[in-house]
Amino acid sequence: MATATIRDVARTAAVSVASASRALNGHPSVTPATRTRVLEAADALNYVPHLGARSLSTRRSNTIGVVLPDLFGEFFSEIIRGIDYAAHRRGLQLLLSNMHGSAQETAAALRAMRGRVDGLLVMSPQLDADFLAHNLPKGLPAVVLNGRIEGARHASIAIDNQAGAHAAVAHLVEQGCKRIAHLSGPKGNADADERARGFRDAVATMLGDHDPIVLAGDFSEEAGIAAGTALAGRDVDGIFSANDIMAIGCMAALTEAGRMIPGDIAMVGFDDVPIARYVTPALSTMRVHIAQLGESALERLVATIEADEPPEATAEFLMPELVVRASSARTGTVTSTKGPHDRTQGRVV
Amino acid sequence: MATATIRDVARTAAVSVASASRALNGHPSVTPATRTRVLEAADALNYVPHLGARSLSTRRSNTIGVVLPDLFGEFFSEIIRGIDYAAHRRGLQLLLSNMHGSAQETAAALRAMRGRVDGLLVMSPQLDADFLAHNLPKGLPAVVLNGRIEGARHASIAIDNQAGAHAAVAHLVEQGCKRIAHLSGPKGNADADERARGFRDAVATMLGDHDPIVLAGDFSEEAGIAAGTALAGRDVDGIFSANDIMAIGCMAALTEAGRMIPGDIAMVGFDDVPIARYVTPALSTMRVHIAQLGESALERLVATIEADEPPEATAEFLMPELVVRASSARTGTVTSTKGPHDRTQGRVV
DNA sequence: CTGTTAGCGCTTTCAG
DNA sequence: CTGAAAGCGCTAACAG
Numbered sequence: 252m253a254t255a256t257i258r259d260v261a262r263t264a265a266v267s268v269a270s271a272s273r274a275l276n277g278h279p280s281v282t283p284a285t286r287t288r289v290l291e292a293a294d295a296l297n298y299v300p301h302l303g304a305r306s307l308s309t310r311r312s313n314t315i316g317v318v319l320p321d322l323f324g325e326f327f328s329e330i331i332r333g334i335d336y337a338a339h340r341r342g343l344q345l346l347l348s349n350m351h352g353s354a355q356e357t358a359a360a361l362r363a364m365r366g367r368v369d370g371l372l373v374m375s376p377q378l379d380a381d382f383l384a385h386n387l388p389k390g391l392p393a394v395v396l397n398g399r400i401e402g403a404r405h406a407s408i409a410i411d412n413q414a415g416a417h418a419a420v421a422h423l424v425e426q427g428c429k430r431i432a433h434l435s436g437p438k439g440n441a442d443a444d445e446r447a448r449g450f451r452d453a454v455a456t457m458l459g460d461h462d463p464i465v466l467a468g469d470f471s472e473e474a475g476i477a478a479g480t481a482l483a484g485r486d487v488d489g490i491f492s493a494n495d496i497m498a499i500g501c502m503a504a505l506t507e508a509g510r511m512i513p514g515d516i517a518m519v520g521f522d523d524v525p526i527a528r529y530v531t532p533a534l535s536t537m538r539v540h541i542a543q544l545g546e547s548a549l550e551r552l553v554a555t556i557e558a559d560e561p562p563e564a565t566a567e568f569l570m571p572e573l574v575v576r577a578s579s580a581r582t583g584t585v586t587s588t589k590g591p592h593d594r595t596q597g598r599v600v
Numbered sequence: 601m602a603t604a605t606i607r608d609v610a611r612t613a614a615v616s617v618a619s620a621s622r623a624l625n626g627h628p629s630v631t632p633a634t635r636t637r638v639l640e641a642a643d644a645l646n647y648v649p650h651l652g653a654r655s656l657s658t659r660r661s662n663t664i665g666v667v668l669p670d671l672f673g674e675f676f677s678e679i680i681r682g683i684d685y686a687a688h689r690r691g692l693q694l695l696l697s698n699m700h701g702s703a704q705e706t707a708a709a710l711r712a713m714r715g716r717v718d719g720l721l722v723m724s725p726q727l728d729a730d731f732l733a734h735n736l737p738k739g740l741p742a743v744v745l746n747g748r749i750e751g752a753r754h755a756s757i758a759i760d761n762q763a764g765a766h767a768a769v770a771h772l773v774e775q776g777c778k779r780i781a782h783l784s785g786p787k788g789n790a791d792a793d794e795r796a797r798g799f800r801d802a803v804a805t806m807l808g809d810h811d812p813i814v815l816a817g818d819f820s821e822e823a824g825i826a827a828g829t830a831l832a833g834r835d836v837d838g839i840f841s842a843n844d845i846m847a848i849g850c851m852a853a854l855t856e857a858g859r860m861i862p863g864d865i866a867m868v869g870f871d872d873v874p875i876a877r878y879v880t881p882a883l884s885t886m887r888v889h890i891a892q893l894g895e896s897a898l899e900r901l902v903a904t905i906e907a908d909e910p911p912e913a914t915a916e917f918l919m920p921e922l923v924v925r926a927s928s929a930r931t932g933t934v935t936s937t938k939g940p941h942d943r944t945q946g947r948v949v
Numbered sequence: 950c951t952g953t954t955a956g957c958g959c960t961t962t963c964a965g
Numbered sequence: 966c967t968g969a970a971a972g973c974g975c976t977a978a979c980a981g
Contacts, residue, residue, distance in 0.1 A: 254714070254737060254738055254739050256957095256958055256959085257958065257959060257960095258958080258959095266967080266968085267967065267968045267969075268958090268959080268960090268968090268969095269960080269961080269967070269968060269969080269970095270966085270967055270968075272959065272960060272961085273960090273961095273966095273967085276960085280966060280967085281966070281967085282966065282967090285966085285967085297738065299711045299714040299737050300711075300714065300715070300958085300959080301714060301715030301957085301958050301959070302712060302713075302714060302715045302716050302959095303652055303655055303656050303661065303715035303716050303957090303958080303959095304656055304715060304957070304958030304959045304960090304973090305715075305958075305959050305960075306652055306959090306973090307652050307653055307656055307957090307958080307959075307960095307973045307974070307975095308958080308959045308960045308961080308972080308973050309959080309960065309961095309973085310973070312652065314695070314716075323681065325674075325677075327677075328674075328676075328677030328680075328681075331677075331680075332672065332677075335696065335698060339698065339700060344695055344696065344697055344712065345695070345696040345697075346663070346693055346694070346695050346696075347684065347693065347694040347695075347696055348693055348694075349684060349688065351688060362648045362649075363651060363693065364651075365603070365648040365649065365650055365651060366649070366650030366651045366652035366653060366654075366974080366975095367651050367652050367663075367693075367716075388603060388648045389603055389646065390603050499878070525875070526874070526875055526878055529848070529875055529878050529879050530878050531880045605973095605974055605975085606974065606975060606976095607974080607975095615951075615952085616951065616952045616953075617952090617974090617975080617976090618951070618952060618953080618954095618976080618977085619950085619951055619952075621975065621976060621977090622950095622951085622976095625976085629950060629951085630950070630951085631950065631951090634950085634951080649974085649975080650973085650974050650975070651975095652973090652974080652975095653957090653973070653974030653975045653976090654974075654975055654976075655957090655975090656957045656958070656959095656973090656974080656975075656976095657956080657957050657974080657975045657976045657977080658957085658975080658976065658977090659957070715958080715959095
């Protein structure tokens with residue numbers, strides 16, 4: 252039994268499809284009598300409108316496309332949660348697509364959105380402006396999340412990584428650290444690169460250290476463990492990790508190697524993923540309101556869509572905030588450490 | 601500059617739209633010559649097919665609708681990850697929709713999928729079969745995840761909660777626990793109810809305890825903390841929590857109240873969310889391969905769609921496995937406890 | 950092999 | 966206020 256169409260409803264109600272459509276959509280110019288007849292017919296037939304057809308004709312899908320590099324880890328689930336939250340309150344649906352890797356696939360994912368969404372949210376820390384400009388379907392509003400934006404022609408919203416790195420280093424220095432190392436993210440990733448740059452800048456100016464130890468990581472826990480093992484025997488009293496997950500792996504490896512945290516080495520991560528406050532010691536980190544990042548991006552996109560004007564290529568930056576927890580507290584800065592694992596928010600500076 | 605349509609491509613290539621369509625879709629019966637002409641034209645115009653239109657005509661969207669009760673927490677992000685993984689390898693997109701609460705909204709979400717997806721994945725531990733039967737658009741293949749399935753007319757895949765609860769209790773008993781309490785999930789949630797039932801059964805048969813302590817929770821960390829506080833002063837030496845998050849909150853509260861875990865009280869959770877192995881002590885739990893649950897559900901749905909037959913209303917059950925970590929190890933069962941937080945998989949029984 | 954002709958299901962002028 | 970008709974962009978018979 253094929254699902255009923257608006258035609259069936261019209262026929263049953265003995266009106267034209269036009270009237271049926273109007274009645275169904277609450278259009279004002281319909282006699283109360285016809286309206287009820289149509290509504291009853293629809294109900295009787297258990298009619299459900301075919302949204303695909305509707306959007307073809309209205310050129311509106313009420314759907315936002317979301318393209319992500321991956322779905323793994325808390326960072327992305329938080330982003331999606333934020334996007335969903337904002338989308339839900341506006342009655343928008345989300346069409347998800349992740350490009351597991353290759354640029355080829357990314358291009359395909361981007362194109363696959365054409366004709367199914369009203370706008371695009373693209374998160375691609377490793378894609379450059381040219382690629383995007385070339386592969387984003389023309390005429391489709393888009394907001395780029397968290398990507399490098401130089402020379403881009405679309406709106407973007409990103410984290411102020413350099414400032415974050417500075418703040419992290421400043422905090423470590425304040426804790427008395429003299430030899431600070433950096434555990435970096437994957438080369439080519441905009442966020443990672445900016446954090447590394449910010450780190451180098453900061454240690455150079457604050458510590459006069461022009462050749463700090465920088466270990467190449469890839470944002471994975473394994474990379475953190477490897478780095479921890481490598482760092483255990485070296486002359487280091489502070490570490491700034493490009494993300495929390497690596498910091499956590501690194502702390503585990505260091506502890507196992509007998510180094511005390513924060514006693515011997517103070518640690519600061521980046522992101523403030525939910526897990527950060529559960530580990531022991533609780534991880535100090537640069538908090539990015541991840542979910543809110545997603546939320547803002549969606550709001551921004553909706554504004555662009557509604558304005559129906561050439562998307563302003565403005566960039567928006569979010570400043571992360573320092574959250575001090577046990578992993579970096581060497582000078583009594585942390586006031587509350589209640590249990591074995593400190594579940595408090597931490598001191599926000 | 602409105603995006604080019606297949607018409608434009610056809611005109612530019614000087615062929616009919618039919619030929620253009622055929623060439624674009626790699627249909628065999630097209631002269632190499634025309635094919636290249638079309639492809640070149642498409643390239644020149646930067647043509648991107650309008651998938652909405654295509655699916656209207658093919659009655660195929662290559663999209664799966666996913667309806668969830670919420671997006672919060674690791675359980676759901678893991679589920680989505682699993683679904684996405686399977687969808688991606690089949691070239692399917694995901695249309696997400698979550699019903700923040702009300703049945704009203706859920707019904708709307710379900711209907712909103714009509715005409716935009718080839719099948720539905722519905723996850724609704726608190727919805728009954730009647731509601732679903734009445735609100736799922738007829739003729740749309742659907743697989744229900746993790747819900748109560750009695751009397752349902754659609755395929756379902758769920759966790760064997762009773763068996764899981766039994767195994768958890770058996771483990772606690774084996775550890776020497778005599779007075780085991782249960783921290784339950786929200787009433788009306790199928791999983792929660794089944795776990796509670798399994799718990800009661802188990803303590804009755806294994807311990808002869810016909811009136812065990814059961815605290816009502818709601819799957820949140822706060823509920824766990826409250827329960828921990830309430831339980832701290834009572835005569836209890838083992839706790840089976842209906843999910844991990846509550847178990848974690850409970851452990852924190854108990855520890856703060858001065859009770860040792862697992863010394864005084866052994867704890868076992870349910871789910872094995874990623875955080876479980878990061879807390880201190882690492883949490884023993886009934887592992888559900890959450891991501892795999894999502895994966896299986898998608899595979900199942902795809903099979904149903906391809907078979908194009910009345911969806912078999914078969915139920916599939918996944919047996920969770922016991923993972924022993926520090927929180928319940930009172931008899932030297934855990935062989936490796938390497939660091940301050942044991943990051944090993946735990947002993948799987 | 951290619952072009953013509955109908956739709957997919959819905960909305961929306963444009964006349965009545 | 967209502968109906969007929971023309972599409973939205975694409976695919977799929979059916980003839981040539």
